[in-house]
Amino acid sequence: MISLTRRYHFPASHRLHAAQLSDAENARLYGKCNNPFGHGHDYTLQVTISGELDATTGLLAPLARLDEFVSEKILRLFAYRNINVDVPQFASLAPTTENVALVIGDLVRRDWAEFFGDLPIWASRIHIQETDRNGFEVFLPAPEREAASDERNERVMVHA
Amino acid sequence: MLITRKTEFSASHFCRNASLSDEENRKLFGDEARFAGHGHNFVLEVSVEGEPDPITGMIVDLKELKDILEKEVVGPMDHRFLNYEVEPFSKVIPTTANIALEIWRRLEKQFASARFRLARVRLFETPDLYVDVVGQPGV
Numbered sequence: 422m423i424s425l426t427r428r429y430h431f432p433a434s435h436r437l438h439a440a441q442l443s444d445a446e447n448a449r450l451y452g453k454c455n456n457p458f459g460h461g462h463d464y465t466l467q468v469t470i471s472g473e474l475d476a477t478t479g480l481l482a483p484l485a486r487l488d489e490f491v492s493e494k495i496l497r498l499f500a501y502r503n504i505n506v507d508v509p510q511f512a513s514l515a516p517t518t519e520n521v522a523l524v525i526g527d528l529v530r531r532d533w534a535e536f537f538g539d540l541p542i543w544a545s546r547i548h549i550q551e552t553d554r555n556g557f558e559v560f561l562p563a564p565e566r567e568a569a570s571d572e573r574n575e576r577v578m579v580h581a
Numbered sequence: 582m583l584i585t586r587k588t589e590f591s592a593s594h595f596c597r598n599a600s601l602s603d604e605e606n607r608k609l610f611g612d613e614a615r616f617a618g619h620g621h622n623f624v625l626e627v628s629v630e631g632e633p634d635p636i637t638g639m640i641v642d643l644k645e646l647k648d649i650l651e652k653e654v655v656g657p658m659d660h661r662f663l664n665y666e667v668e669p670f671s672k673v674i675p676t677t678a679n680i681a682l683e684i685w686r687r688l689e690k691q692f693a694s695a696r697f698r699l700a701r702v703r704l705f706e707t708p709d710l711y712v713d714v715v716g717q718p719g720v
Contacts (some may be wrong), residue, residue: 534703
């Protein structure tokens with residue numbers, strides 16, 4: 422299998438606070454990250470794509486298209502933002518790095534076909550760091566191959 | 582168990598398909614398509630999978646691994662213009678993916694041991710871009 426990983430950077434602020442817990446519990450659980458005014462990080466985001474190389478180009482995808490996708494669908498939402506306030510998914514979800522990784526994974530999957538529907542590739546991994554001491558990874562499964570769904574359709578037709 | 586060895590080589594290349602127009606090449610490859618070429622400090626991480634030998638405690642002799650990387654990759658590619666001086670890149674576009682695949686092919690032959698096998702080739706073109714070839718590439 423072949424995959425390509427591209428690394429991006431964005432600064433953002435956040436505050437870790439779980440609405441279901443008391444102020445004292447939040448302070449104990451999140452420590453400095455519960456500071457009421459929030460704080461910021463220079464996040465590092467890695468997006469990994471996997472699949473088949475295009476025989477004409479020797480690329481999984483043109484890098485400019487990947488950059489445009491990540492810029493438009495992810496960085497635009499997060500870069501220079503207060504994640505709690507500016508990103509709707511975190512209105513009642515604590516913006517831990519885990520949750521940021523999961524939300525980014527969902528966004529990538531949701532809009533993937535719009536940019537890459539013509540290519541036999543998928544986003545296979547999201548890796549995110551708040552600082553260089555901690556990394557969080559989400560692995561995204563390969564979509565069902567088109568051939569598989571064709572085969573299923575054919576079976577249905579034969580059966581009918 | 583995996584063991585990973587890192588090495589580097591600096592080389593120039595350009596990425597363009599001769600059967601496409603300048604405009605199409607620019608759209609696909611961006612600045613990588615400039616005909617005069619440009620260079621990178623490629624960083625290569627090669628991972629070998631196996632179990633330590635019961636007598637030596639080693640999966641693979643690191644000196645041997647270093648020599649293989651030197652002979653198959655660094656020697657032929659370091660300070661070279663890949664499109665003109667390193668096969669198969671007179672015919673195959675030296676994208677990061679194709680260079681990684683070629684390195685896999687060169688190394689795979691050298692790891693025909695019962696005790697260890699080539700598990701992964703990771704090639705960084707820049708600190709922000711790398712390609713992994715894992716297991717049988719099958720492409």
